[in-house]
Amino acid sequence: MKRLVEAVANQSSRAGLMSCSKAELKRARNQNRKVLASAFVNKVEEELSRLERTIGLGHELSVRWVPNRGFDKHGEVRDKVIYVYDVGLDEALETLRHEFIDYCISVEVVEPLVSLINLQKAMIENLTYRRKETLVDRFARII
Numbered sequence: 291m292k293r294l295v296e297a298v299a300n301q302s303s304r305a306g307l308m309s310c311s312k313a314e315l316k317r318a319r320n321q322n323r324k325v326l327a328s329a330f331v332n333k334v335e336e337e338l339s340r341l342e343r344t345i346g347l348g349h350e351l352s353v354r355w356v357p358n359r360g361f362d363k364h365g366e367v368r369d370k371v372i373y374v375y376d377v378g379l380d381e382a383l384e385t386l387r388h389e390f391i392d393y394c395i396s397v398e399v400v401e402p403l404v405s406l407i408n409l410q411k412a413m414i415e416n417l418t419y420r421r422k423e424t425l426v427d428r429f430a431r432i433i
Contacts, residue, residue: 341390
């Protein structure tokens with residue numbers, strides 16, 4: 291492993307990299323990916339915290355980075371978790387912002403309106419049912 295560190299430190303030395311075994315190179319690549327992924331997750335989580343502080347909403351949210359090139363959407367919110375599917379950091383941060391704003395608008399505007407509309411619909415259905423029953427009773431008495 292020491293040879294690998296020395297070879298990576300001196301990138302101009304191709305011979306140093308060539309002297310590392312394939313297994314050592316693979317381990318180093320995997321470790322590098324894990325470090326990058328961890329840094330990426332930290333950036334995304336920091337951005338969510340910044341958005342929560344700035345907007346004052348969404349404190350119940352968490353974020354999960356699930357990179358997936360083959361997915362047809364960039365992100366979504368499910369069960370108070372923002373899922374970000376973008377692979378690149380800039381795109382992921384843009385998606386996080388989009389999903390955060392969409393969630394906040396839905397919670398603050400859309401959901402209350404839907405609740406109000408559903409309540410109104412239930413009242414209209416109840417009124418319609420009572421009117422219908424009144425007419426049925428009236429016609430039943432006539433026949």
